[in-house]
Amino acid sequence: MSTPAEPSATTRTYGGRSADDRRSERRDRLVAATARLLGERGEGATTMTAVCAEAGLTERYFYESFTGREAALVAALDAVSDDIAATAVAAITDTEGTATARVHAALAALATWVDDHPGDARVALVESSAHPALRARRRELLGTFADLVVTEAAELYGPSTWSPARARAQGLLYVAGLAELVTARMAGELALSTDELVEIGADSFERLARDARDD
Amino acid sequence: MSTPAEPSATTRTYGGRSADDRRSERRDRLVAATARLLGERGEGATTMTAVCAEAGLTERYFYESFTGREAALVAALDAVSDDIAATAVAAITDTEGTATARVHAALAALATWVDDHPGDARVALVESSAHPALRARRRELLGTFADLVVTEAAELYGPSTWSPARARAQGLLYVAGLAELVTARMAGELALSTDELVEIGADSFERLARDARDD
DNA sequence: TCCATCTGACAGGGAGCCCTGTCAGTTTGT
DNA sequence: ACAAACTGACAGGGCTCCCTGTCAGATGGA
Numbered sequence: 001m002s003t004p005a006e007p008s009a010t011t012r013t014y015g016g017r018s019a020d021d022r023r024s025e026r027r028d029r030l031v032a033a034t035a036r037l038l039g040e041r042g043e044g045a046t047t048m049t050a051v052c053a054e055a056g057l058t059e060r061y062f063y064e065s066f067t068g069r070e071a072a073l074v075a076a077l078d079a080v081s082d083d084i085a086a087t088a089v090a091a092i093t094d095t096e097g098t099a100t101a102r103v104h105a106a107l108a109a110l111a112t113w114v115d116d117h118p119g120d121a122r123v124a125l126v127e128s129s130a131h132p133a134l135r136a137r138r139r140e141l142l143g144t145f146a147d148l149v150v151t152e153a154a155e156l157y158g159p160s161t162w163s164p165a166r167a168r169a170q171g172l173l174y175v176a177g178l179a180e181l182v183t184a185r186m187a188g189e190l191a192l193s194t195d196e197l198v199e200i201g202a203d204s205f206e207r208l209a210r211d212a213r214d215d
Numbered sequence: 216m217s218t219p220a221e222p223s224a225t226t227r228t229y230g231g232r233s234a235d236d237r238r239s240e241r242r243d244r245l246v247a248a249t250a251r252l253l254g255e256r257g258e259g260a261t262t263m264t265a266v267c268a269e270a271g272l273t274e275r276y277f278y279e280s281f282t283g284r285e286a287a288l289v290a291a292l293d294a295v296s297d298d299i300a301a302t303a304v305a306a307i308t309d310t311e312g313t314a315t316a317r318v319h320a321a322l323a324a325l326a327t328w329v330d331d332h333p334g335d336a337r338v339a340l341v342e343s344s345a346h347p348a349l350r351a352r353r354r355e356l357l358g359t360f361a362d363l364v365v366t367e368a369a370e371l372y373g374p375s376t377w378s379p380a381r382a383r384a385q386g387l388l389y390v391a392g393l394a395e396l397v398t399a400r401m402a403g404e405l406a407l408s409t410d411e412l413v414e415i416g417a418d419s420f421e422r423l424a425r426d427a428r429d430d
Numbered sequence: 431t432c433c434a435t436c437t438g439a440c441a442g443g444g445a446g447c448c449c450t451g452t453c454a455g456t457t458t459g460t
Numbered sequence: 461a462c463a464a465a466c467t468g469a470c471a472g473g474g475c476t477c478c479c480t481g482t483c484a485g486a487t488g489g490a
Contacts (some may be wrong), residue, residue: 014436014487022436042347047477053412058438059479069478132257142395165406169396169415172405174312174394177388180357184387187354191380200384207426211418227458227465262447273468274449277479284448 009043027065029055034076039119046073072131077127077134080120081141092152099156100206107201111194114182117213125183142179146171154211160212167212174208242280244270246256249291254334258345261288285348292342292349295335302328307367314371317419322416327410329397340398358395361386368424375427382427389423 011019033055037046048069052059066072091109095102114121128138149171153162160167178201184190185197192200226234230321248270252261253270261286281287306324310317329336343353369375375382392414399405407415416419 012435012488019436042391043343044347046355048479049477056438058440060438060481063479114339126344126350129341129350130346132259135341139399143399143404166415167350168410169405169407170419172399173390173392173415173419177390177392180391181384181388184354189354189358190384190387192384196381197384200381200388203426204385204388207422211422213354229457229466234466263449264447271468273470275451275468278449 022046022173023064026055026061029057030062030072031075032078034072035080035123036119038073038076038123038127039121043073043134045125048072070131073131074133076135077123077137079135080123083109083120084113084124085144090207100202103152103156103205104198104202107198107205108194111182113196114186115194118186121182121186125179125186142172142175143168145175149175149205149208153205153212158208158213160209161214162212170208170212174204177202238279241270241272241276244272245277245280245287246290246294249287250295250338251334253288253291253338253342254336258288258342258349263287285346288346289348290351292338295338296352298332298335299325299328299339315417318367318371319404319413320421322413322420323409326397326413329401330409330420333401336397336401340394340401352372357387357390358383360402364390364420364423368420368427372424373428377427385423385427389419391416 013019014022017025030051033051034046035079037050038052041050043065046069048062050060050075051069051072062072066075082136087109091106092102095105128134128141146168150160150167155176181190181192181197181200228234229237232240238367245266249261249266252265252269256265261284263274263277266287267277274326275286281290294418302324306321310320320331343349361383365375365382366384396405396407396412397413400407400427
């Protein structure tokens with residue numbers, strides 16, 4: 001009786017890479033394809049069929065990584081927003097000097113990122129509102145950034161006299177306003193240079209932080 | 216030779232109403248149905264078939280008034296935003312007293328309107344970003360409100376020292392931020408009373424108007 | 431070499447929607 | 461009363477998309 005060699009019900013290398021390796025590479029390609037389509041053709045054109053074609057994979061592999069179209073959309077938005085957050089954090093931590101300088105650096109880094117990644121910027125700013133699942137994720141992200149703004153302001157300028165709820169509301173107003181500003185500029189509706197945009201953002205931030213203390 | 220009576224290629228009364236009358240009533244019903252569906256079930260569920268069912272009309276009449284689904288969506292958003300603008304304008308013109316009081320009245324009226332019209336508020340604040348045609352209209356509306364804010368601020372507090380582009384940007388930041396604030400509150404993510412919301416809006420407005428003069 | 435696994439191409443069912451067309455029944459003017 | 465106009469119900473073609481399934485060919489381990 002020859003034993004069946006090995007269960008072999010598991011995996012195997014292929015093309016010199018492990019199963020997990022190939023699997024996650026396929027997922028990455030699908031996420032990148034989804035983000036690219038979202039940024040270039042919009043949510044409506046980002047169908048599962050189109051994503052697979054863009055990624056050069058077949059539908060079967062789509063369902064290997066995602067339960068459906070929605071999950072891929074959210075994953076793409078997550079990837080883009082991680083990129084944004086990393087950009088902002090890097091600018092803040094890399095900059096030494098006054099609080100003003102650090103805020104300025106963060107805003108400038110974000111503005112540059114938008115200019116350099118128009119597709120991803122569209123994903124984050126525009127298409128993130130196009131689908132219910134994306135909207136939910138977008139609100140979370142805005143809230144996160146709003147909290148970041150509040151804590152940064154407190155750290156840079158001292159604690160706020162506002163209630164936590166009010167401070168968060170002010171932060172959200174600022175963050176969402178700024179996002180719309182960038183969106184309008186991308187749409188060509190606002191004739192502002194990058195420097196002007198950064199200046200407006202920095203001034204507004206300082207006003208916000210200042211008023212949070214002497215209101 | 217009996218002449219063919221009348222061209223009769225025109226119209227006729229029906230149910231005691233003229234053709235134009237019936238036609239525009241059908242259109243109103245379709246617009247109202249579209250807004251209702253947008254506000255209660257979202258853009259994705261607002262199909263032409265669903266709109267017709269909701270309005271109690273058949274598809275043929277849909278195409279009598281609209282070239283397609285998109286046109287109906289935009290018409291519904293227009294109807295809602297007209298309602299919003301009328302609410303704000305009425306509050307401003309009906310209120311006598313200080314500039315602060317008028318701004319306060321406008322914000323309070325808008326907050327009350329949102330509470331009283333949750334469906335329409337969702338149309339204006341959320342679903343207006345769900346479709347390309349709606350987004351275009353939404354940006355127009357935000358721009359209009361931003362300009363209104365700028366001119367009101369100038370009228371109430373004196374001319375701004377900012378460049379027109381910068382003033383418009385600040386107005387847009389304020390308006391869009393406020394919209395997101397109301398949206399977050401509707402989503403239950405922001406524990407703010409109506410009064411607090413109005414206060415935040417009024418304070419931010421005054422800060423904006425004040426800083427526009429002594430920057 | 432041989433067989434199990436992996437991969438890509440593609441077919442096709444099922445569903446929903448857009449839009450057109452038909453048709454019987456109702457209302458109006460003559 | 462009669463013909464023309466109007467209305468509502470509904471069928472169905474065409475399209476796209478989601479998702480499953482099949483199948484031949486490529487690859488790797490024993």
